[in-house]
Amino acid sequence: MQEVKEKRNMMNYCPDIKVFDATMRDGGLVNNFAFTDEFVRDLYQANIAAGVDYMEFGYRASKNMFKESEFGKWKFTSEEDLRAIVGENKTPLKISIMADAGRTDYKTDILPKKDSVVDIIRVACYIHQIPLAIDMIEDAKAKGYEVSCNLMAVSKVAGEDLEAALRLIASSSVDILYLVDSFGNFYPEQIANLAKKYVEVMGDKQTGFHGHNNQQLAFANTIESCRHGVNYLDVTVNGMGRGAGNCFSEQLLSFLKNPKYSALPILDLVQKHVLKMKADGWKWGYDIPYLLTGVMNSHPSSAIKFIKEGRTDYSWFAHELMEMD
Amino acid sequence: MQEVKEKRNMMNYCPDIKVFDATMRDGGLVNNFAFTDEFVRDLYQANIAAGVDYMEFGYRASKNMFKESEFGKWKFTSEEDLRAIVGENKTPLKISIMADAGRTDYKTDILPKKDSVVDIIRVACYIHQIPLAIDMIEDAKAKGYEVSCNLMAVSKVAGEDLEAALRLIASSSVDILYLVDSFGNFYPEQIANLAKKYVEVMGDKQTGFHGHNNQQLAFANTIESCRHGVNYLDVTVNGMGRGAGNCFSEQLLSFLKNPKYSALPILDLVQKHVLKMKADGWKWGYDIPYLLTGVMNSHPSSAIKFIKEGRTDYSWFAHELMEMD
Numbered sequence: 001m002q003e004v005k006e007k008r009n010m011m012n013y014c015p016d017i018k019v020f021d022a023t024m025r026d027g028g029l030v031n032n033f034a035f036t037d038e039f040v041r042d043l044y045q046a047n048i049a050a051g052v053d054y055m056e057f058g059y060r061a062s063k064n065m066f067k068e069s070e071f072g073k074w075k076f077t078s079e080e081d082l083r084a085i086v087g088e089n090k091t092p093l094k095i096s097i098m099a100d101a102g103r104t105d106y107k108t109d110i111l112p113k114k115d116s117v118v119d120i121i122r123v124a125c126y127i128h129q130i131p132l133a134i135d136m137i138e139d140a141k142a143k144g145y146e147v148s149c150n151l152m153a154v155s156k157v158a159g160e161d162l163e164a165a166l167r168l169i170a171s172s173s174v175d176i177l178y179l180v181d182s183f184g185n186f187y188p189e190q191i192a193n194l195a196k197k198y199v200e201v202m203g204d205k206q207t208g209f210h211g212h213n214n215q216q217l218a219f220a221n222t223i224e225s226c227r228h229g230v231n232y233l234d235v236t237v238n239g240m241g242r243g244a245g246n247c248f249s250e251q252l253l254s255f256l257k258n259p260k261y262s263a264l265p266i267l268d269l270v271q272k273h274v275l276k277m278k279a280d281g282w283k284w285g286y287d288i289p290y291l292l293t294g295v296m297n298s299h300p301s302s303a304i305k306f307i308k309e310g311r312t313d314y315s316w317f318a319h320e321l322m323e324m325d
Numbered sequence: 326m327q328e329v330k331e332k333r334n335m336m337n338y339c340p341d342i343k344v345f346d347a348t349m350r351d352g353g354l355v356n357n358f359a360f361t362d363e364f365v366r367d368l369y370q371a372n373i374a375a376g377v378d379y380m381e382f383g384y385r386a387s388k389n390m391f392k393e394s395e396f397g398k399w400k401f402t403s404e405e406d407l408r409a410i411v412g413e414n415k416t417p418l419k420i421s422i423m424a425d426a427g428r429t430d431y432k433t434d435i436l437p438k439k440d441s442v443v444d445i446i447r448v449a450c451y452i453h454q455i456p457l458a459i460d461m462i463e464d465a466k467a468k469g470y471e472v473s474c475n476l477m478a479v480s481k482v483a484g485e486d487l488e489a490a491l492r493l494i495a496s497s498s499v500d501i502l503y504l505v506d507s508f509g510n511f512y513p514e515q516i517a518n519l520a521k522k523y524v525e526v527m528g529d530k531q532t533g534f535h536g537h538n539n540q541q542l543a544f545a546n547t548i549e550s551c552r553h554g555v556n557y558l559d560v561t562v563n564g565m566g567r568g569a570g571n572c573f574s575e576q577l578l579s580f581l582k583n584p585k586y587s588a589l590p591i592l593d594l595v596q597k598h599v600l601k602m603k604a605d606g607w608k609w610g611y612d613i614p615y616l617l618t619g620v621m622n623s624h625p626s627s628a629i630k631f632i633k634e635g636r637t638d639y640s641w642f643a644h645e646l647m648e649m650d
Contacts, residue, residue: 267643295579315592
């Protein structure tokens with residue numbers, strides 16, 4: 001396996017690569033999970049036609065912590081809502097849900113795999129939640145799922161702490177460890193070094209990458225991580241995701257040389273649905289305030305607020321960010 | 326020098342790096358060079374305040390080939406129009422004009438340096454024009470200028486032809502050779518290999534990079550070329566340039582660690598002028614049609630036409646591009 005990784009270049013056909021669509025989960029943070037059933041069905045069909053390997057439908061958030069009346073249904077992604085779209089999912093596309101550490105009643109709400117159409121549970125956590133995340137990983141693994149750990153905000157973690165955290169996670173039953181650039185802070189040079197570290201720590205297990213487009217580097221960082229052996233690559237249709245959004249499905253599918261992939265079904269979906277979403281005022285994608293929070297390694301919430309308020313005093317916003325740091 | 330290049334990383338302070346603003350030249354292709362004098366003055370002042378090293382005001386196109394009535398004045402960039410903005414230019418900012426091979430009456434229209442406020446002549450050419458470009462380079466050099474050669478559309482040039490072309494240019498009196506990604510086709514992995522080749526061929530002379538943002542890789546490719554020793558880095562304010570545009574000034578200035586650079590004056594210029602340009606309908610920047618021409622290594626003109634016509638049938642456009650190839 002290591003030998004394959006070393007030889008990887010952009011002309012290769014790499015059957016190990018998995019394209020992972022997170023449109024509804026990260027994009028749900030844009031529109032509070034208010035996707036129409038028609039959109040969800042069309043996205044599911046488009047992903048199958050495009051050769052996408054995984055589709056994440058949303059979070060499975062705790063109904064004790066979050067009121068159902070305040071969110072679209074993909075904040076909770078119940079088994080019934082999933083089956084209404086995918087039936088028994090007799091397709092090659094695998095189904096994912098995300099379980100946030102501290103926000104999921106995982107012991108009760110994650111069903112045994114035999115009772116669920118879900119294939120993979122992605123456990124998202126911050127570094128201080130690793131013991132909890134490992135409990136969630138072991139729970140999901142024991143129930144029969146493929147399991148990933150998406151360790152967020154690592155651009156805030158000092159070097160030696162990160163190494164220890166990665167080794168803890170790697171020693172669990174987890175299948176995949178994600179390198180997550182939550183704040184869109186990393187440059188490709190840093191992603192290369194981190195990807196090598198994640199791949200090395202995980203040994204024969206898998207690694208993934210989830211980027212944000214604050215500096216218009218989500219795609220560049222995704223293919224950079226891939227060059228260094230990362231196989232699970234997150235994308236969203238038209239980059240839809242919180243703040244600056246993510247790596248565009250249509251970019252990565254156009255780049256990959258595996259003949260099973262095609263960007264065309266995603267382009268049709270953009271034409272049919274996404275242009276209207278944007279015309280209706282759903283906002284995501286690169287803009288100067290996201291560049292600034294990315295460069296400053298800061299949570300995008302202040303940039304989202306800046307844009308929502310219609311402000312354009314960019315250099316003053318830069319000063320505000322320095323004050324906050 | 327080679328030793329410095331090898332050690333270059335993103336934390337370094339690299340005094341050899343030159344930030345080159347091409348907003349009016351590449352952006353002029355968006356608005357037919359119809360910049361207001363107020364904008365030009367504010368851009369000039371913003372570049373000085375931001376620590377930008379060079380500012381290109383436009384082309385010096387032949388008035389025998391192009392009618393003055395059909396273009397803004399920066400298509401021709403006369404000495405008088407330049408001096409109306411910069412006077413004697415008693416600043417550290419160097420002044421550039423571009424001379425297109427086959428479209429410039431260079432023997433008469435490029436004045437001796439002692440009679441001009443221009444510092445650098447950038448000669449743009451395609452590979453079949455190299456003998457002409459070398460005549461232009463020697464002419465400008467003999468007149469006393471710093472001279473660059475911007476060899477365009479190299480993503481269409483087969484490997485051995487490119488090597489021969491680079492060696493021809495390197496053996497002229499040229500000071501700087503630019504790697505130009507005219508169609509936004511190259512990935513960072515390819516830029517790394519090309520940058521190493523350009524740097525090696527040029528020896529003790531300089532190299533530059535000019536990207537296009539078709540695949541949202543203009544910034545990533547710019548910093549990748551820089552890692553491999555390329556020193557002259559083209560940017561435009563808010564990425565303004567033909568089609569998908571270029572590397573954003575505000576991205577590169579935020580990235581560079583040289584304390585003389587600041588993105589803040591550029592952010593103020595965006596707030597004051599660029600938002601209005603966009604509201605007035607001047608169009609540039611990443612969009613799906615540019616992604617497709619970039620991936621297909623095709624001139625952006627068909628994508629510009631597609632967008633101008635208000636079409637959104639992206640996957641059909643992809644089919645059309647394959648037919649054209």
